[in-house]
Amino acid sequence: MADTLIKIDLSQSPYDNDMVHNRWHPDIPIVAWVNPGDDFIIETYDWTGGFIKNNDSADDVRDIDLTIVHFLSGPIGVKGAEPGDLLVVDLLDVGAKPESLWGFNGFFSKKNGGGFLTDHFPLAQKSIWDISGMFTHSRHVPGVNFAGLIHPGLIGCLPDKKLLDTWNEREMDFIASDPDRVPPLACPPCGPTAHMGRLSGDAKDKAAAEGARTVPPREHGGNCDIKDLSRGSRIYFPVYVDGGGLSMGDLHFSQGDGEITFCGAIEMAGWLHLKVDIIKDGVSKYGIKNPVFKPSPITPNYNDYLIFEGISVDEWGKQHYLDVHVAYRQACLNAIEYLTKFGYSKAQAYSILGTAPVQGHISGVVDIPNACATLWLPTDIFDFDVMPSSKGPVKHITGGVDIPMSPDLN
DSSP states (O other): OEEEEEETTTTGGGGGOTTTSSBTTTTSOOEEEEEEEOEEEEEOOOTSSSSSSSOOOOOHHHHHOOGGOOOOOEEEEEETTTTEEEEEEEEEEEOOOOOOOEEEEEOOOOTTTTTTTTTTTOOOEEEEEETTEEEEEEESSSOOOOOOOOOEEEEEEEEEEEEEEEHHHHHHHHHHEEEETTSSSSSSOOGGGGOTTTTTTTHHHHHHHHOOOOOSEEEEEEOOOOTTTTTOEEEEEEEEEEEEEEEEEESOOOOOTTTTEEEEEEEOOOOEEEEEEEETHHHHHTTTTSOOOESSSSOOOOOEEEEEESSSSOOTSBBBOOOOHHHHHHHHHHHHHHHHHTTTTHHHHHHHHHSSSEEEEEEESSSSTEEEEEEEEEEBBOOOOOOOOOOOOOOOSSSOOOOOEEEOOO
């Protein structure tokens, strides 16, 4: 039986748990040490630390202070790991906390975080998803039921001071290029809401003032939101500090490629069963800059898809040059419009694309001026036929509870 190295109490604030942190900084103390070859269990909060509740109001999504996230369990130190090594992490298993068999999906207000389609969905909205073994369904999004591919949205090692300074410099310079943008171009350090684990006193204050926010993915891994990092995956992380300093959180029961609603998966509290090892000098041996991984051999068995194309001409008719971001947005918008023909609201359709095992593909980046991206929507997740036919679409979704939406306060 593997030891549980980090336990969490969902009734307790994550700020009161010194084995949790919400910033990246090399001075955050290691909270537990393991040997190469060891396996162990880590419990995690949902990424908001319990701020989002299981109810029919989106006020919590509207009102959350996003400088508090993400709450990560760790750091875990691996004895013998040194800068330049590769930390090998096997995800043996992952699951939901037994006392919390539900998750949430949300769209953030454009004034507070925004999202991939924030110009189309500028107000806060939320859907709740109940977990029944391998499957999930939602009272807010009827007509769908699908198997989850549970994974950590966020996992990575601590940066060294040089890498931290690189992050802060380039992101602050980026913010300065358009300081009034809503939502902002990046998320700068924010000391007042930083939770620095076991750091205290002046050392805590100094580290909190420069600690990197956990919002984006970076060279060390971090918030990559890769849905195929599930049970059976193996990840190779560059090591920057002695011990590696492995931390994780932001567990998702299920997610579509791109996590397009930003709070775009089914977010949940849970646990991970991990095993670790080291490849000495692995960074230079294999030319590693960012983590590499072997995906899970277990995936939901959906083999029939309806595929939506998008090109790099935006929804206002502006031409972009081989822009896959624009092209994927168009594929998503095309899928949303299609699903409304079966009775879904646009918000419900958007939530489906963010939570279901949707595949996103870059299909072409050489045929100037248009990139082509595709969104693969599994048809078997629906309780009815969504394929085109000569009879035309039938509105199967009528009445019921739509996704709760909260107006901005100002």
